[in-house]
Amino acid sequence: MKLPLALAAAALCAAPAFAQDGRQPPPAPQSEPTPKQIADSAPAAEWTEIAPEDLMIITLAPTETGEERQIVIRLMSAPFAQGWVDNLRLLTKTRWYDGLWVYRLVDNFVVQWGDPASDPDAGETPRPLPDEIVLSPESDYVHHTGLTATVADPCADDGFDSAAICDNFAPAAGFREGWPVAWDDSSIWPIHCYGMVGVGRNESPDTGTGSELYAIIGHAPRRLDRNLALVGRVIEGMDHFAALPRGHGRMNTYKDKNTRTLVVSVRLASELEDAPRFEYLSTEGESFARMAKVFATGTNEFYTISAGDTDVCAVPLPVRRVSE
Amino acid sequence: MKLPLALAAAALCAAPAFAQDGRQPPPAPQSEPTPKQIADSAPAAEWTEIAPEDLMIITLAPTETGEERQIVIRLMSAPFAQGWVDNLRLLTKTRWYDGLWVYRLVDNFVVQWGDPASDPDAGETPRPLPDEIVLSPESDYVHHTGLTATVADPCADDGFDSAAICDNFAPAAGFREGWPVAWDDSSIWPIHCYGMVGVGRNESPDTGTGSELYAIIGHAPRRLDRNLALVGRVIEGMDHFAALPRGHGRMNTYKDKNTRTLVVSVRLASELEDAPRFEYLSTEGESFARMAKVFATGTNEFYTISAGDTDVCAVPLPVRRVSE
Secondary structure, three states, X not given: OOOOOOEOOOOOOOOOOOOOOOOOOOOOOOOOOOHHHHHHOOOHHHEEEOOHHHEEEEEEOOOOOOOOEEEXXXXXXXXXXXXHHHHHHHHHHOOOOOOEEEEEEEOXXXXXXXXXXXOHXXXXXXXXXXXXXXXXXXXXXXXXXXXXXXXXXXXXXXOOOOOOEOOOXXXXXXXXXXXXXXXXOOEEEEOOOOOEEEXXXXXOOOOOOOOEEEXXXXXXXXXXXXXXXXXXXXXXXXXXXXXXXXXXXXHHEOOOHHHOEEEEEEEXXXXXXXXXXXXXXXXXXXXXHHHHHHHHHOOOOOOOOOOOOOOXXXXXXXXXXXXX | OOOOOOEXXXXXXXXXXXXXXXXXXXXXXXXXXXXXXXXXXXXXXXXXXXXXXXXXXXXXXXXXXXXXXXXXXXXXXOOOOHHHHHHHHHHHHOOOOOOEEEEEEEOOOEEEEEOHHHOXXXXXXXXXXXXXXXXXXXXXXXXXXXXXXOOOOOOOOOOOXXXXXXXXXXXEEEEEOOEEEEEOOOEEEEOOOOOEEEEOEOOOOOOOOOOEEEEEXXXXXXXXXXXXXXXXXXXXXXXXXXXXXXXXXXXXXXXXXXXXXXXXXXXXXXXXXXXXXXXXXXXXXXXXXXXXXHHHHOOOOOOOOOOOOOOHHHOOOOEEEOOO
16 A cells, blocks of 8 residues: 655644544544544534624735635633623724734744734834723633532543543643633633633733733643633634744834734624634534544554543644535 | 733743743842743753754745744754664755755644655655665654653642653653653653654654654644654744644645745754854753742732643743853
8 A cells, every 4th residue: 555645643633623634544444433533423413503793703914925814713602701702892893903913923822913002112002992891800810600619630530531631720621612621619711722812911900901812822821821811712714823923022022013914804703794604513512522532542543552641722622614 | 100011921931942021020139030030040050052963953945035044953862762863863964854845734733844755646756765764663752761660640749840740641741851751650751842843654663764854833742642753852943833834735735835845954063163052951950940840830920820730841941052
């Protein structure tokens, strides 16, 4: 048999979507399905459509070669961060973001966009915010469950269960309605995996408004959890953020302002005719649990050794366009 | 006090180097030093120079605007992967890599370079390898210590110690001579953190030669550990890899071959006049342990909540140019 391209790995684990895996021949009938196959063949009831008011569509200026660049963010679900999410919808509907900039990019950390003039040293005039902007308290970085319950330690036993994953940063981690989360005995919070979108701010007690946003473009910087508000996740077009030039000015902003990328427009899908539609694989369903289990514990012709476990931010969170 | 740029985070944790943190004013004398300050002020004896034969210097074609692009890789130390590392030096010295290509890039996963013609479907003629190329066995993906020792479980207690870190993928993880590693009772192996460089291969029993290399450009894909050989780490110029366009062809190769980036040359520092010199902060020293502890458990004016622990791939591994 002709061997295919010698590749680092069957690309099964890129988030937020499965990277293409064309290398392996289709499995023999008795083989285990791959994680991607499990997700793709999950019943329709396990794929949940994302409401159009929860989709933020960012259009960046085209590339120099004329390539269009559209990024789609799924906005955070209740009960998390709703004050900030309301601000994001307000700023979008009032067109506040239009004409602003991607002005900072730190390799293996964040891409950041919004109004660079919020830096008083930048010598630019800040764009005034709408009066209706809400200021959320620091306590809203997490959701307080109102319960106190001892969390069984998932690090204590071998093996993997997506319902509760061993985690360095919390008693347990897992998923909720397609969001990666962690929790302790009285609160639960979204976590800073690759592609997650959060709210830039100054030092405490400032909690930010949503006028400056960042997305994670490297190894999950979990130390940001519970210190900043997470308001969404990039579900399409992450390439357009992740491939931007890195900044080498102060705090890795762009020294040369011409290197900034223009944010042409931001719209909610609910404002658009023929808006794209998306659905995510329910993290409360059987297929997701099985997919995650195979991802964490499975072996195949390429990966012959499995650790039998994985970390929460490595687990794929399948999202796809709704097929019309 | 004028508030500085509202930023996602004081950039203290980008690997392989500390991202610049100019936002915070200098701490008051009684404040805790930051991780970066601890590293920068470590005594000279704790900074270990990297041997010039352990530095692989890749020159990519300049950008369209004429920006030079040089990437420096520190080659893996004994006892890990030395057969493959010997191949990398051989291929470098025989100029085998010169004129080859960055031909694949999967967002949140890998950038890959070498001879794209190794894919028989690519319709290109492969470049013959030198006769002296070594084929290493699969057992060399790890180093067998020859001991059997019960590994105390670092997940069992609270707190953080860089000497042994709670890990989803092994009984323990940590560092060895500047390398991120994990181990069990009888073996130890390097792990796939951001910036680590590994050897592309076909399916088992092929173990690759080093003619195709990849670097990790996203959340650490730890399921690759012990399945592929790790041969180095990008210590400078990671931007030049991470900001390349993503591939959208088969397996995320570049559909349009014109999108590939040319590898102009690869040299060992030992072959160059006026080669750059680098040193790394010893992971066996007191400063590193203290730096990692503050990183994992510290709080400051920006990060007011710490989980009190971190994962092995989040810990900075300071490397710097030797000051002449």
